[in-house]
Amino acid sequence: xxxxxxxxxxxxxxxxxxxxxxxxxTAYSYEDQKIKEIFDKNGETLTADKMEEVKAFLSETEGDxxxxxxxxxxxxxxxxxxxxxxxKAVHTAIHKDLxxxxxxxxxxxxxxxxxxxxxxxxxxxxxxDVGMSLEGATKxxxxxxxxxxxxxxxxxxxxxxxxxxxxxxxxxxxxxxxxEEEPKEVKSEKVVESNIYFEETDDQLEVLExxxxxxxxxxEEVAEWIAPVxxxxxxxxxxxxxxLIETExxxxxxxxxxxxxxxxxxIDSQLKQIIESPKPIAMKEVLSQVIDKxxxxxxxxxxxxxxxxxxxRDLLASSGELEKAREFLDKEPEKAIKIIKEVKERVSQIxxxxxxxxxxxxxxxxxxxxxxxxxxxxxxxxxxxxNMQVSPRAVLETLRGMGIxxxxxxxxxxxxxxxxxxxxxxxxxxxxxxEETADxxxxxxxxLENLSGQQxxxxxxxxxxKQKLLxxxxxxxxxxxxxxxxxxxxxxxxxxxDWKNSRLYFVIHLDKLGDTGVLVDVNNGQVNVTIxxxxxxxxxxxxxxVDESLKRLEEVGFxxxxxxxxxxxxEEKEIKSSVKEGFEVRL
Amino acid sequence: MKNKYELYEQEYEHSDKINxxxxxxxxxxxxxxxxxxxxxxxxxxxxxxxxxxxxxxxxELISCVVEMIDKAERE
Numbered sequence: 109x110x111x112x113x114x115x116x117x118x119x120x121x122x123x124x125x126x127x128x129x130x131x132x133x134t135a136y137s138y139e140d141q142k143i144k145e146i147f148d149k150n151g152e153t154l155t156a157d158k159m160e161e162v163k164a165f166l167s168e169t170e171g172d173x174x175x176x177x178x179x180x181x182x183x184x185x186x187x188x189x190x191x192x193x194x195x196k197a198v199h200t201a202i203h204k205d206l207x208x209x210x211x212x213x214x215x216x217x218x219x220x221x222x223x224x225x226x227x228x229x230x231x232x233x234x235x236x237d238v239g240m241s242l243e244g245a246t247k248x249x250x251x252x253x254x255x256x257x258x259x260x261x262x263x264x265x266x267x268x269x270x271x272x273x274x275x276x277x278x279x280x281x282x283x284x285x286x287x288e289e290e291p292k293e294v295k296s297e298k299v300v301e302s303n304i305y306f307e308e309t310d311d312q313l314e315v316l317e318x319x320x321x322x323x324x325x326x327x328e329e330v331a332e333w334i335a336p337v338x339x340x341x342x343x344x345x346x347x348x349x350x351x352l353i354e355t356e357x358x359x360x361x362x363x364x365x366x367x368x369x370x371x372x373x374x375i376d377s378q379l380k381q382i383i384e385s386p387k388p389i390a391m392k393e394v395l396s397q398v399i400d401k402x403x404x405x406x407x408x409x410x411x412x413x414x415x416x417x418x419x420x421r422d423l424l425a426s427s428g429e430l431e432k433a434r435e436f437l438d439k440e441p442e443k444a445i446k447i448i449k450e451v452k453e454r455v456s457q458i459x460x461x462x463x464x465x466x467x468x469x470x471x472x473x474x475x476x477x478x479x480x481x482x483x484x485x486x487x488x489x490x491x492x493x494x495n496m497q498v499s500p501r502a503v504l505e506t507l508r509g510m511g512i513x514x515x516x517x518x519x520x521x522x523x524x525x526x527x528x529x530x531x532x533x534x535x536x537x538x539x540x541x542x543e544e545t546a547d548x549x550x551x552x553x554x555x556l557e558n559l560s561g562q563q564x565x566x567x568x569x570x571x572x573x574k575q576k577l578l579x580x581x582x583x584x585x586x587x588x589x590x591x592x593x594x595x596x597x598x599x600x601x602x603x604x605x606d607w608k609n610s611r612l613y614f615v616i617h618l619d620k621l622g623d624t625g626v627l628v629d630v631n632n633g634q635v636n637v638t639i640x641x642x643x644x645x646x647x648x649x650x651x652x653x654v655d656e657s658l659k660r661l662e663e664v665g666f667x668x669x670x671x672x673x674x675x676x677x678x679e680e681k682e683i684k685s686s687v688k689e690g691f692e693v694r695l
Numbered sequence: 696m697k698n699k700y701e702l703y704e705q706e707y708e709h710s711d712k713i714n715x716x717x718x719x720x721x722x723x724x725x726x727x728x729x730x731x732x733x734x735x736x737x738x739x740x741x742x743x744x745x746x747x748x749x750x751x752x753x754x755e756l757i758s759c760v761v762e763m764i765d766k767a768e769r770e
Contacts, residue, residue: 189736193736407747424752496761499755504751512729515737654719
């Protein structure tokens with residue numbers, strides 16, 4: 109928050125609690141007075157219970173009074189229930205980075221090694237004797253086991269040459285063995301070209317064969333991933349894991365195709381309906397429904413997880429275009445109809461084509477989930493897939509992976525009758541489980557508090573026409589984790605955020621470029637970008653990338669206008685002087 | 696004029712949401728799924744579904760800025 113308020117002093121203006129120099133009779137009564145003022149300002153009654161919660165928060169939380177009072181005010185504005193725990197969480201989310209490494213300290217291979225049986229330790233010994241580290245050896249053992257689980261036939265094929273030429277095998281059998289081997293080789297060649305589109309006519313099982321071949325290449329990576337959470341049972345298991353995954357993937361692929369077809373058909377017929385009988389009032393409603401459908405495919409279905417980037421961008425652009433059409437309806441209906449026709453054409457032409465690379469990613473996740481379902485691993489290992497730059501869905505998946513949507517998803521799962529209740533695989537779910545074991549409680553606490561705090565800050569502001577959001581996201585830049593804070597401030601129409609009228613503040617500390625703030629201000633779909641940084645060459649360095657990003661935004665329905673580069677130090681001085689003049693913090 | 700039932704409505708909403716939260720915790724008791732256990736916190740976390748209440752365009756803006764920062768820092 110310190111960096112945030114330095115970079116964007118306006119962010120702080122509404123929150124600033126000016127503590128004047130008037131001498132308090134006692135420190136406590138002064139504090140009480142300030143608390144009461146904040147409650148009054150927000151039209152909330154300060155009951156004795158609430159005062160007690162606030163007091164507990166103030167005394168148990170580190171930091172200055174000013175920032176803690178600001179947290180109380182923010183919480184009241186968000187209509188968050190005033191309890192000590194809620195205030196602490198909001199305070200953590202606003203002021204601290206989301207630390208992940210510290211949160212998952214128990215995940216070491218050494219602990220796993222201690223749970224292994226004598227026999228297994230004996231199996232590892234020869235590997236360690238040849239100079240391998242314990243970690244390395246454990247991973248090799250797990251990799252071997254995974255290979256057995258997924259490719260039982262490989263075991264047969266890998267049997268040394270003499271088994272093929274054993275005298276007891278009839279001539280026919282030898283031929284069939286050789287014949288069996290040939291197509292396998294062809295398949296492994298296919299794997300090399302891993303980014304080919306599938307024709308719809310392709311047999312799904314054949315597709316899966318390729319995916320499994322690709323998976324065998326990456327088992328080392330999977331082994332490394334699951335090594336710290338392995339259960340010793342995995343080593344003895346004879347479960348048909350491959351079969352389980354094959355079945356699941358076949359079902360998933362068929363379902364996704366069906367989902368897409370259904371949406372595509374629905375959108376096409378609704379747009380056809382409004383083109384054929386354009387009645388303005390009904391059109392608005394139908395257009396909103398179609399926009400919701402498009403957004404739903406992007407955000408909630410598996411379609412973007414299987415298809416190429418173009419599909420996701422076509423859907424996003426269509427959603428943006430229809431939003432424009434909806435605005436033209438009243439004043440320029442012809443223009444609206446023209447856009448609607450174009451979108452109808454575009455959506456109907458989207459050819460649902462799963463991309464091999466993406467299915468491969470899903471299969472890897474399914475493998476991990478299956479191992480967890482079969483209780484062969486203790487938890488679903490968490491890995492931040494820091495690829496937010498790729499697409500909106502990738503951003504959403506990163507946030508979901510952190511667990512910022514955890515409770516909403518569980519609550520939705522419970523409301524769906526007959527649906528199998530399965531814990532969503534995210535970091536929060538893992539930490540909540542860890543918390544159940546006493547020794548992990550403290551380490552996980554800060555991270556959990558931060559995640560819940562973000563969720564509290566993202567609370568749906570049901571009665572308001574605006575919505576605020578806060579995301580603390582660790583992102584990977586140059587193999588180093590950096591902490592990105594994003595504040596979103598947007599107008600809201602019904603319960604959906606109006607992206608055409610929103611403000612996004614980004615704050616990050618970078619090694620090379622230093623403290624950097626980015627303000628993205630969207631007014632009626634027009635984007636203005638302000639970049640704040642003290643690096644002299646920044647404009648020259650960054651301009652081409654900003655231009656690229658703006659072009660990307662134009663493709664999906666934004667219009668772009670202005671880029672401004674501003675230094676940070678100016679604001680810093682202003683803040684310093686205002687601190688001198690106006691604030692005195694007492695505790 | 697202030698709605699004279701407002702206070703009751705607020706009360707109702709409050710108890711209703713707490714009930715949902717408590718119900719959720721109870722329902723999950725014997726399952727493998729864990730959620731926030733403090734009902735006063737949990738009740739605030741279930742309304743917002745990022746998949747439904749936030750349009751993809753907001754995430755596209757975030758995605759673009761991350762791309763921009765990432766490229767500039769790598770340069």
